[in-house]
Amino acid sequence: MRADLITLLLSLTVSVLSAQELSVAGPDQNLEVQVSLKDGKPVYRVSYKEKTILENSPLGLVSNVGDFSKNMTYVEHKAGRIDKTYTQDRIKQSSIHYQANELTCTFANPDQQKIEVVFRVSNNDVAFRYVMPRYGETGSCMIEKEMTGFDFPSYTTTFLCPQSDAMIGWKRTKPSYEEEYKADAPMDERSQYGHGYTFPCLFRVGGDGWVLVSETGVDSRYCASHLSDATADGLYTIAFPMPEENNGNGSAAPGLSLPGSTPWRTLTVGETLKPIVETTIPWDVVDPLYETEHDYRFGRGTWSWILWQDGSINYDDQVKYVDFAAAMGYEYVLIDNWWDTNIGRDRMKSLVDYAHRKHVDVFLWYSSSGYWNDIEQGPVNCMDNPIIRKREMKWLRSLGVKGIKVDFFGGDKQETMRLYEAILSDADDNGLMVIFHGCTIPRGWERMYPNYVGSEAVLASENLIFNQHYDDNEAFNACLHPFIRNTIGCMEFGGVLLNKRLNRTNDGGTIRKTTDVFQLATAVLFQNPIQNFALAPNNLTDVPAFEIDFMKQVPTTWDEIRFIDGYPGKYCVLARRHADKWYVAGINAGKEPLKLKITLPMFAGKKVTVYDDDKKRNPRMTETSVKADGTIQLVIQPEGGMICLL
Template structure:
């Protein structure tokens, strides 16, 4: 009897000791809860609840490296806590003033060999960010990461809103992956991704009726690769590294960094509704600037001929027409796309740039990222990938007063490619140049990390509307996804807002736009990027409704505040943004039936607003509307239609 009692007491003490090693922490308001647990031989896991409801089941932590295996047999040895309360200003994201409050938990782990690894968690009211830190391992001062065990295990009732990671070295001139695949909405977790390579960040999950989770990453720079999610295995998604074939096989799949050092941040945004998803700033909250700038970069609107007039428009005379269009619209920039070095030439470009400046329009120039990892012939090529040539080119642009570059066709997430992104940004800032990326990866906190970064495509963008009618037919569906997924974690250089009915040079052929003009105006508010290359054309000055032109003349591109009002991914969205003291409310409808809206926005209580809506023939109309004292709105938005209120 005494022996049995001693055994029972011993087991109880061991259980209590094990429990003591587990740790829980909530965000500042107590609703979001993180739990880190010792799982015995399987290692250490984390789980997440919100308002007591399970949002992420027990999920693995750890990684395999060349200096030690931290993927299994990990133990939670000790932990430390701290509070974070910071503010920062950033004019290139969805809100210009950010107050970040979070509770920090640092978990110190040990593997079977006694080697140390720590995981830092930061838990705010709706966000969790975490990353690994490795100390120096004796005389070893560097590490190569073979794989991460990091996982995200969702409850069975979860459905997904995901974009598949494409095969490498496919698509136009073998330039993929470039984050331009098609989403599936409300798909089951057990459905295999289109190409079998998992899914690109960000990834949106609906956890039954309990809430929503957005998974992404931030803080990726030259010291790591870009990652994505694997296909699910019984609801468990894991961090996946790039494919060996990316960038024509150049560069390693396994990232490496010096010790002590840290990985990028993995992020989860959690909410009972979609509001925290749309309004999150976690991608920027946990990163820091990589360098300071001495330049004062100016953001704004731009015209570009290529989107409707394509390659043949890159000639001197057509570019003059788009410079004149920019001047007429009061826009700050013109983007001169591929082939300018061949069709116009460096000498005449000096004249063209001088002409633009005489019209108070500044210039962005297009470049290919490289030529040795794809088959691109659009020029200039083989300049941005070579440090010596790149700096010579940038000195030439700086001398002429060029304000920025658009660098295209990247095709990979390897560390070597991330290093080139950073090198281009750093050298460009030395020469006072802003940078836009196309055919590229997702930006991961880059708005705060790099002062001259202004946007990335990384989405099925406007050019696809030109290429196939299929994408015009699905334009509204995709537009109702981006504010919830792609655009919520980073600037999105979409290049949209068409006023042509037919998407070609003559407005008389090619793809047929199915959405209304007011829908197009609404996307100028819904899609956020500090420099917007709008898809307007010179003919719009005479064939587009004047109320649309007047709206596009005064639309801002930077925002001080963003508020989600209501919506559902792929169906509809109502969003408010503030620029200075002026509010813009935008709504679009992707459903087959009219959308009857009834909501309140107290900030406009008792105000008189300009209301842009579709009439019965889907033509734009502008009316003055008095908002009720409680800020109540009531409106019907037609299928493929939109509405915008401005105060």
């Protein structure tokens, strides 16, 4: 393409509104970001189809080598276009074409130290970060405060999860991203602990649209962040970890080697929830950090601990769950905490060999260990020390173990981000996949780390076992996750409980309130490339055969996602495609039947199998024909579900 034509095209998407104001729009011109200086302070604002999404919001940061938040002057700007395609096998979509317009604004402080703010604007996503050069002889800095803010209109409501106090909860393991959401809350309502909110954060801007705020590209070179509480004017700002995290060890402020850049702050914007659910921005702006020589296989797993708890971590019970995995045709069995003492390292080789003879591979649990909590569950002190960790992983490789689940991390400091990355890197050297629990959210990690396969970072299925309150609210919470937590990365929930009573013998403990089909639907709604389901061996004979048949064939990796209908906390209907097969799943958190007329073009004029609940909330499997225009009438029972597939 001729250079003058490229310049013309860029001029259509990046505008110089004045000497102090610049504008960049997405390819379809609907999403626009304007950047300016107000009294020497850099700010930006966001609109969608000319409706205000963010009012003037602060930019900049304060470091120990310079203040880049005030008394700034405009230096220059550059425009560019991003057009890339990539494939990714562990997220909501396998083939991605990312197109965005880029604006790089350079500002200088009174000492003539420069900083760049790089914006990338696609049709529904904004990503931006700061880039700092080397300042003479200064080759490193500490970021003391990030001024980055998100100033929403006063009529905005929120769907947020509070950041907890540090070093509280069971064995002093918090924060672990496992607090409860409030739906449609006003912005002036303070967070539960007074520390703001964990990413991702969902906002409804009146009738003008929806916004998801998060971050991506966090690795060992920065800390993870969250949002502060809002000011009276509706301004949220980036907040760094609390000093008390990691038992007080490590700096709450991140350090940067110069030249260096911060992680990307992201906004996904839409008139409906469709762009929120379908966004791929967490992976669009990051790249793999290392290549792997291993071919990692994803799939389904059984997991005794969730229903049978600690007492099941013994050789004989694990043989039963290996046999159960084999009967289901599942690829994995997860053996949880205490295996080192209750089974023993010597017998573990025998157990892994037995699993292999059944064509089942093994994941083993580990504590993250270290000085940041009081965990006793073993193995401990294997993952925090690089010498011990490498020796342990070499032993795992010799046994043929395929992955590890590492639990109970200490917070969001850069110190902890280094530990996540070290575990992943060492594990890949030994052909091991990694699941994190008691942890932070993933931030582009599926693309950055080839052996990363999921994080908990949610009130997951174990809480249904521990406390009836979570069973009573299961449907509400499940109708939040596809719109918030699971939009930005894998969610290792450990769901699909078919026991009516949540204990080993299906006759005691907490009581499940949702229907069987609700549970089946979450196998589709919740996305993670390795799903350790909460099924139990008794389900082979005590639930209808069609339920087990469905769970035998449901995939865990997807090629495409489509938002069909829903509202956070009320109901959700999504479609996912695996190869050439579509799965449409829906759940209802309401107390009344939900009647829907939806359009499913992928099923137009075809006969489909429908799993749903009758009026008494009993499961059934029927067949129906979809109209030629793709419309279909559905009824989802209270705390019930439905699934449609060819």
